[in-house]
Amino acid sequence: MRTHQTLTTLALAAAVTAGVMAPASAATKPDPVRQGLQTLLRSDGAPAALASVRSRDGRVRTYVAGEGDRDTHTKVPRDGQVRIGSITKTFTAVVVLQLVGEGKIRLDEPVETYLPKLVRGKGIDGRRITVRQLLQHTSGLADYEDAVTGDILKSRYLSPRDALRVALAQKTLFAPGAKWGYSSTNYLLAGLIVEKITGRPIAQEIDKRIAKRIGLRHTYFPAPGETTIRRPHPQGYRQESPGAPLRNLTKIDPSASWAAGAMVSTNSDLNRFFSALLRADGNPLLKKAQYKQMRTTVPMMKGNSRYTMGLGIMRVQQSDKCAFWGHSGGIPGFGTWAAATDGGRAASVTMTLEPRTGPAVQHLEKTIDAALCR
Numbered sequence: 001m002r003t004h005q006t007l008t009t010l011a012l013a014a015a016v017t018a019g020v021m022a023p024a025s026a027a028t029k030p031d032p033v034r035q036g037l038q039t040l041l042r043s044d045g046a047p048a049a050l051a052s053v054r055s056r057d058g059r060v061r062t063y064v065a066g067e068g069d070r071d072t073h074t075k076v077p078r079d080g081q082v083r084i085g086s087i088t089k090t091f092t093a094v095v096v097l098q099l100v101g102e103g104k105i106r107l108d109e110p111v112e113t114y115l116p117k118l119v120r121g122k123g124i125d126g127r128r129i130t131v132r133q134l135l136q137h138t139s140g141l142a143d144y145e146d147a148v149t150g151d152i153l154k155s156r157y158l159s160p161r162d163a164l165r166v167a168l169a170q171k172t173l174f175a176p177g178a179k180w181g182y183s184s185t186n187y188l189l190a191g192l193i194v195e196k197i198t199g200r201p202i203a204q205e206i207d208k209r210i211a212k213r214i215g216l217r218h219t220y221f222p223a224p225g226e227t228t229i230r231r232p233h234p235q236g237y238r239q240e241s242p243g244a245p246l247r248n249l250t251k252i253d254p255s256a257s258w259a260a261g262a263m264v265s266t267n268s269d270l271n272r273f274f275s276a277l278l279r280a281d282g283n284p285l286l287k288k289a290q291y292k293q294m295r296t297t298v299p300m301m302k303g304n305s306r307y308t309m310g311l312g313i314m315r316v317q318q319s320d321k322c323a324f325w326g327h328s329g330g331i332p333g334f335g336t337w338a339a340a341t342d343g344g345r346a347a348s349v350t351m352t353l354e355p356r357t358g359p360a361v362q363h364l365e366k367t368i369d370a371a372l373c374r
Contacts, residue, residue, distance in 0.1 A: 032374055036349065036367030037065040044360040046351035047246070048076045048234045052267035053371045054275060056344035060268060066352070068234040070246065077232035079266045081218055082350045083254065084336050085329025087270065088221075088263040089187045093135050093312020094277065095194050095205050097290040100131075104197050107132040107293065107311075114193045121168035129176045131193065134186040135311040136298055142170040143183040148256035152332055153238075153249070157225050158256040160195075163188055180300050180309060184260035191259025202259050214276045214284055219265040227251045229264055236333020238354045246353065249332040261331055270338040271346035277313070278325055278340050295325075316365070322373035328364065330355050337364040339372060347371035 037049035048066035055061075064076035099105040111119050111134065112126040119126025124141065133139040144167035151158045167185040174181065191202045198205055203221035211219050218231055228251055237246040254262040265273075276284050283291055297308035297315050308315045310325075316339070317323045326339025335355035340346035349367045351360070 032370035033061070033063055033347075033349075033367060034065070036363065036370050037063055039363050040349075040351045040360070040367070041066045044351065044353065044355070044357070044363055045239065045246075046353040046360075047237055048352040049350065050076060050078075050080060050082070050234065050267055050352075051347065051349045051367065051371070052079060052271050054268075054271040054340075054346040060271070062268070068352075070235065070237070070248075076234050079218075079268050081229050081231045081233040081264050081266050082336060082352075083229070083236065083252075083329075083331045083334045084263050084265045084270065084338070085257070085261045085331035085334065086184070087265070087327045087329035087336060087338055088257070088259065088261045089184075090277070090312045090327045091206050091210055091263060091273075092187050092190050092194070092202065092259045093294070094285055095202065095209055096131065096135060096190055097286055097294060097311060098209055099194065099197055100293075101287040101290045105131060105193065107135075111189060111193070114196055115189065118164075118192075119168065119189065121170070121172070123172040124168060131190070132293075132311070133176050134190050134193075136180070136309050137182050137186055138177050138180055138298060139183070139186055140172045140174040140176050140178065140181065141167070141183050141185040141189075142173050144170065144185045144188070145257070145260075151256045152252055152254060155227055155251065155253040156256075157253050159224075160188060160192060160258050163256055163258060164192070179302075180298055182300075184257070187260035188258060194259070206263075210273070210285065214272060216265070216269045216273060219263065219269045219273070221263050222254060224255060225253060227253050234352045236352050236354070238332045239356070249354075252332055254331060257331060261329060267336075267338070267348035267350060270336070270348040271340070274326055274338055274340035274348075275344070275346045278342060280342070318369050318373045322369075324368065324372050326368070328361070330361075335360065335364060337368045339368050341372050345372050 040046045040049040051063040053061045068074045068076040111129045129139045147166045236250045238249045294311045297310045300307040324339040324341045328337045336350040338348035
């Protein structure tokens with residue numbers, strides 16, 4: 001089971017364009033975001049769902065549905081903290097791009113320059129893979145997460161170097177730059193490059209360069225061996241197979257996911273993050289050159305232009321009139337989609353059940369569509 005890869009690849013496989021709702025009076029028009037959360041509960045079996053929607057003028061709507069804990073039947077905490085899985089990749093990419101803007105990293109430089117003699121394996125050569133290819137998933141490196149899922153489920157600590165050894169034991173999928181292929185191994189390496197260049201843990205760099213800079217008060221990168229979620233949060237669950245009982249996996253060690261998927265945040269913090277990141281003028285996170293590079297995309301699916309990938313961020317063309325930028329994230333216990341539009345809207349939706357089917361991933365994305373495009 002590839003935890004983070006699942007959300008992206010299942011979304012591509014589904015590739016269903018949401019329709020536009022017919023006009024209705026303000027008195028009778030149902031709230032499409034609330035409807036989306038109910039779908040995650042009723043159709044996909046999530047114990048709870050949470051969302052936050054930020055309008056162009058900065059107004060915020062917060063949603064909760066279901067139960068925060070299936071055993072105690074407690075309420076879902078409003079804007080509770082959740083594990084955000086692969087949305088961590090966008091944070092990692094931003095730090096890399098900031099270092100590019102500072103002249104400390106070059107996007108088209110081989111990985112070998114920053115991690116000499118480290119990236120070697122079956123068909124793997126760090127001299128042929130660039131930093132840009134890591135960030136846009138065109139390196140050809142295989143995803144290592146199948147091999148480390150057991151460590152996450154058993155809450156075992158796995159260091160980044162140990163995780164890299166697992167990753168490099170796999171055969172490369174294609175020649176660097178030949179095509180697109182989602183792989184968390186890319187962001188494992190991106191995180192190691194950040195630490196090599198800065199001399200500091202990536203957790204500190206994300207906190208200093210992003211969280212503190214734009215006021216993300218409930219977003220953090222867990223410390224090594226940290227298994228609990230720090231602030232009020234719903235319980236997270238996993239279902240091994242259809243019809244199987246739900247397993248509470250709120251307390252896990254996400255270290256195996258590291259720079260590719262370990263972070264914790266809230267829906268409102270994610271809205272603030274993506275809103276800041278997509279700001280064309282006066283961007284608090286990226287210089288203009290790196291902002292442009294981030295938004296230069298490659299196709300994720302041959303013959304389908306709906307989904308394209310920039311550097312650490314995905315562009316979804318929902319209709320002729322609406323597109324949004326963001327990322328999805330799945331990890332045992334939680335599934336989240338977070339995105340924003342160039343027009344200033346932002347939305348984030350979480351289900352408290354790891355989404356492992358196409359319909360569940362599709363319903364998360366359709367709820368984002370309802371918030372941003374309708």
